[in-house]
Amino acid sequence: MSHSKAEARSRSSLFSRHENLTPLSIFVGFILIIVCLQLGSQGIGKYPTFISPVNLLNIMMQVAVPGIVAVGMTLVMLSGGIDLSVGMLASLVSILVSSGISTWGLGVPVSIALGVGAAIVLETTMGFIISRTKVEPFIITLGGMITFQGIALLVSHSREVTMNGELDFLKTNLIKGAKDPVTGLNLTIPPYVLAFFAIILVVGLILAYTKYGRRIYAVGTNPNAAYLAGINVRNMTLSVYAIMGLLVGIGSVLLLARINTGIITLGQNLEIDTIAMVVIGGTALRGGKGSMLGTLIGIFFLGSIGNAMNMLRLPSEVQFVAKGLIVIIAVSAADVSTQVSAFMARRREHALARKAQ
Amino acid sequence: MGQILQLRNISKTFPGVKALRGISLDLNEGEVHCLCGENGAGKSTLIKILSGAYQPDEGGEIIFEGRQVTLTPHLAISLGIQTIYQEHIVFNSLSIIENIFAGSEILRGWVLNKREMRRQTEEVLTYLKSDLDPARKMEELSSGEQKLVEIAKGLVFKRRVIILDEPTASFSSSEIENLLSIIQTVKQSGIGFIYISHHLDEVFKIGDRVTVLRDGQKVNAQAIEGLTKSRLIKDMVGRDPSTFYQREKVEIGEPIFEARGVSGKGVRNASLVLRRGEILGLSGMTGSGRSELMNVLFGSSRLDGGEILIHGKPVRNTSPKAGIRNRMCFITEDRQNTGLFLPQTIARNVTTANLVQEKGFVRLPGEDLRVGDEYVKRLNIRTPDARTRVLDLSGGNQQKVVLGKWFHTNGEIFIFDEPTHGIDVGSKQEIYQIMVDLLRQGKAIIMVSSDMPEVISMSDRVLVMRDGAIAAELSGDQITEENILTHSIGDSTI
Numbered sequence: 001m002s003h004s005k006a007e008a009r010s011r012s013s014l015f016s017r018h019e020n021l022t023p024l025s026i027f028v029g030f031i032l033i034i035v036c037l038q039l040g041s042q043g044i045g046k047y048p049t050f051i052s053p054v055n056l057l058n059i060m061m062q063v064a065v066p067g068i069v070a071v072g073m074t075l076v077m078l079s080g081g082i083d084l085s086v087g088m089l090a091s092l093v094s095i096l097v098s099s100g101i102s103t104w105g106l107g108v109p110v111s112i113a114l115g116v117g118a119a120i121v122l123e124t125t126m127g128f129i130i131s132r133t134k135v136e137p138f139i140i141t142l143g144g145m146i147t148f149q150g151i152a153l154l155v156s157h158s159r160e161v162t163m164n165g166e167l168d169f170l171k172t173n174l175i176k177g178a179k180d181p182v183t184g185l186n187l188t189i190p191p192y193v194l195a196f197f198a199i200i201l202v203v204g205l206i207l208a209y210t211k212y213g214r215r216i217y218a219v220g221t222n223p224n225a226a227y228l229a230g231i232n233v234r235n236m237t238l239s240v241y242a243i244m245g246l247l248v249g250i251g252s253v254l255l256l257a258r259i260n261t262g263i264i265t266l267g268q269n270l271e272i273d274t275i276a277m278v279v280i281g282g283t284a285l286r287g288g289k290g291s292m293l294g295t296l297i298g299i300f301f302l303g304s305i306g307n308a309m310n311m312l313r314l315p316s317e318v319q320f321v322a323k324g325l326i327v328i329i330a331v332s333a334a335d336v337s338t339q340v341s342a343f344m345a346r347r348r349e350h351a352l353a354r355k356a357q
Numbered sequence: 358m359g360q361i362l363q364l365r366n367i368s369k370t371f372p373g374v375k376a377l378r379g380i381s382l383d384l385n386e387g388e389v390h391c392l393c394g395e396n397g398a399g400k401s402t403l404i405k406i407l408s409g410a411y412q413p414d415e416g417g418e419i420i421f422e423g424r425q426v427t428l429t430p431h432l433a434i435s436l437g438i439q440t441i442y443q444e445h446i447v448f449n450s451l452s453i454i455e456n457i458f459a460g461s462e463i464l465r466g467w468v469l470n471k472r473e474m475r476r477q478t479e480e481v482l483t484y485l486k487s488d489l490d491p492a493r494k495m496e497e498l499s500s501g502e503q504k505l506v507e508i509a510k511g512l513v514f515k516r517r518v519i520i521l522d523e524p525t526a527s528f529s530s531s532e533i534e535n536l537l538s539i540i541q542t543v544k545q546s547g548i549g550f551i552y553i554s555h556h557l558d559e560v561f562k563i564g565d566r567v568t569v570l571r572d573g574q575k576v577n578a579q580a581i582e583g584l585t586k587s588r589l590i591k592d593m594v595g596r597d598p599s600t601f602y603q604r605e606k607v608e609i610g611e612p613i614f615e616a617r618g619v620s621g622k623g624v625r626n627a628s629l630v631l632r633r634g635e636i637l638g639l640s641g642m643t644g645s646g647r648s649e650l651m652n653v654l655f656g657s658s659r660l661d662g663g664e665i666l667i668h669g670k671p672v673r674n675t676s677p678k679a680g681i682r683n684r685m686c687f688i689t690e691d692r693q694n695t696g697l698f699l700p701q702t703i704a705r706n707v708t709t710a711n712l713v714q715e716k717g718f719v720r721l722p723g724e725d726l727r728v729g730d731e732y733v734k735r736l737n738i739r740t741p742d743a744r745t746r747v748l749d750l751s752g753g754n755q756q757k758v759v760l761g762k763w764f765h766t767n768g769e770i771f772i773f774d775e776p777t778h779g780i781d782v783g784s785k786q787e788i789y790q791i792m793v794d795l796l797r798q799g800k801a802i803i804m805v806s807s808d809m810p811e812v813i814s815m816s817d818r819v820l821v822m823r824d825g826a827i828a829a830e831l832s833g834d835q836i837t838e839e840n841i842l843t844h845s846i847g848d849s850t851i
Contacts, residue, residue: 031584050678089766105604180427208722209719209720209721209722210718210719210720211712211715211717211718211720212718213720214705214708214709214720215712216713217698217701217705218698218705218709218712219699221698221699221700221701222694222695222697222698222699223696224695225694225695225697225709226698226709227657227677228657228677228687228689228695228696229677229681229709229710229712229713229762230676230677230678230680230681230682230710230713231678231709231712231713232676232678247845288700288701289700
């Protein structure tokens with residue numbers, strides 16, 4: 001009996017065996033809809049601009065920075081935590097770095113080190129509190145978010161800090177002169193896009209193929225069992241927030257390079273966007289379930305929504321509605337698909353049982 | 358005196374286990390009816406049926422004041438059957454009054470009639486000769502005072518039956534005296550009590566009648582008067598030892614693990630020696646400190662005093678990590694919460710505990726799968742391969758995954774806490790065989806168990822714990838149900 005049961009379950013649907021398939025198929029569906037809408041409005045003969053090389057590169061440039069933070073958020077959420085402070089922390093870092101360069105005259109390398117260092121120290125402090133107390137990470141990082149906002153406003157005297165393009169080297173075009181065959185526009189790949197891909201690849205490999213990655217999953221799935229299996233749960237939690245600090249630091253510097261101005265609104269809604277990216281990618285809020293590949297899908301999915309709305313000339317207000325709905329659909333679809341496959345498995349079991357009688 | 362409650366032919370079957378078989382029981386007005394039996398005899402199941410949480414099997418009847426009823430939790434309370442569970446279910450941050458009236462507040466129109474609720478609470482507390490301020494918060498009260506509040510609740514609502522499940526578990530001796538005298542007062546008003554306790558002293562002090570359960574069957578029901586403690590214990594034990602599992606004995610070698618005067622949370626001055634090839638059984642009542650001692654030995658709970666020696670050398674198990682490095686394995690009682698990563702695959706589960714000892718940073722999933730498949734085959738886990746999530750396995754197979762996890766650390770000192778808890782009979786035998794195989798490889802086992810036949814059939818020696826200390830060591834012919842139970846209960850007067 002138990003034999004056939006386990007077998008029936010392991011033969012369950014494709015979707016439950018490959019957890020990234022649900023978000024991926026919704027994403028592909030989304031792209032198809034946008035492409036069809038474009039074809040409908042422009043006529044069949046024209047190549048849909050949404051999937052033109054120049055637009056795809058645009059999307060990459062837009063998602064690179066939130067993507068880097070989402071990589072950190074994936075680690076935090078897999079370990080069973082959450083971090084609401086990343087947006088304001090990014091604003092704070094951008095203000096620190098830009099002030100360092102324009103106001104305090106520290107020079108570019110020292111300013112960057114200052115900003116990234118501050119991010120690591122602040123995140124590690126929160127991680128320390130979260131791992132040593134029983135207070136929910138939600139509360140601690142909420143407190144962190146408000147605190148960082150305050151510090152950022154104090155440092156910048158509630159003003160914006162403009163730079164003279166000192167960080168432009170981070171957004172030089174690496175493929176100067178290349179033209180898009182579809183639109184004839186110039187193609188751009190700045191270094192920060194490459195940085196994003198490098199980071200997600202490295203962290204994704206660590207997560208999937210190292211002892212450290214295994215421990216994150218163990219801690220996120222069942223901290224009690226992880227502790228009894230000899231894993232230092234507290235230090236694992238601490239380390240995840242420290243890594244988050246590093247990634248937010250890097251992300252903020254790149255964001256500052258794009259915008260050229262350190263300002264409190266720079267990181268606004270970054271925490272919302274990154275959490276949305278991670279959950280669209282199938283990572284569970286309770287920890288232990290998810291993967292970097294899923295997050296990659298989530299990053300591009302959420303990143304392309306706004307872009308697609310622009311292509312369809314929809315007002316920006318609609319984008320929020322669309323983003324929100326897609327988060328809800330993507331996350332509940334994953335659950336619906338597990339429920340459906342459990343139902344199918346039960347039906348198969350019943351059928352087997354009836355046959356056996 | 359009229360009869361309040363009558364149970365006729367109550368049975369309860371859970372998948373694979375018959376928890377109760379044909380129990381009959383009745384309760385009169387103003388009577389204290391005690392229920393006795395070992396851990397797992399069926400006492401808890403019976404009170405869950407009385408409180409409406411479980412439904413009895415077909416054929417059982419519950420008669421309340423002459424009417425046959427089908428109890429639900431709601432109906433049980435509205436009929437006046439109140440169950441006071443071992444763990445307090447109270448609203449800690451609310452006052453005594455608010456706790457008593459939670460869910461049944463007295464109203465005047467749409468607003469709370471606080472004055473009336475306070476008056477009734479004070480009246481009952483005075484009746485109980487208690488000087489507690491009704492406005493005090495539950496969290497400020499001792500566990501004895503909290504029990505008193507629950508009894509007060511029964512009086513306020515004029516309950517007919519109050520069921521107390523191990524009420525004195527965490528009490529001081531003066532609190533016990535106090536509770537017993539309260540029960541004696543309250544029963545005068547005609548309330549019937551069902552009192553469950555393994556403290557036979559209490560049973561003899563306040564009981565009018567006692568019913569003994571064993572393996573879900575009623576052994577005896579009689580008046581306390583004229584009964585002796587040793588007779589009661591004989592009723593609680595008395596299985597036929599020839600029906601027990603027969604285990605193969607293994608040659609016992611030198612001591613490999615030793616605890617000297619170990620103290621910690623819930624453990625006082627415990628000493629033990631474990632030899633190669635031996636199963637050391639650890640018996641005792643629930644709450645006697647067995648699991649607590651195991652946690653201290655393994656390193657998952659702090660060692661406050663004493664020392665631990667492995668192969669004669671003192672070691673410090675400051676964390677589970679240290680315990681694992683000292684070649685210890687801890688198969689915990691609650692495998693779902695502390696032993697397994699349920700949503701993960703078998704492969705990941707069995708390789709987790711050994712991560713501490715592995716060198717190198719890279720872990721290939723293929724390697725995990727190979728190890729996982731090896732244990733699926735070796736432990737005969739019934740599933741196609743190690744890719745199956747542990748969630749989808751039966752209890753017995755889940756326990757084998759836990760074993761696999763610890764075998765992979767290559768430990769030699771095994772702690773089994775309730776190794777066959779919630780496992781079907783077939784898998785039980787397999788797990789016993791796996792334990793014997795471990796002994797043959799020169800390992801040693803400490804086995805905590807509440808399953809009396811298991812303790813007797815598997816152990817080479819048995820330690821009995823009571824109140825956080827080791828009360829007795831039994832070996833050879835001394836290992837009998839009666840001896841174990843006598844030392845667990847610990848009445849010197851027997």
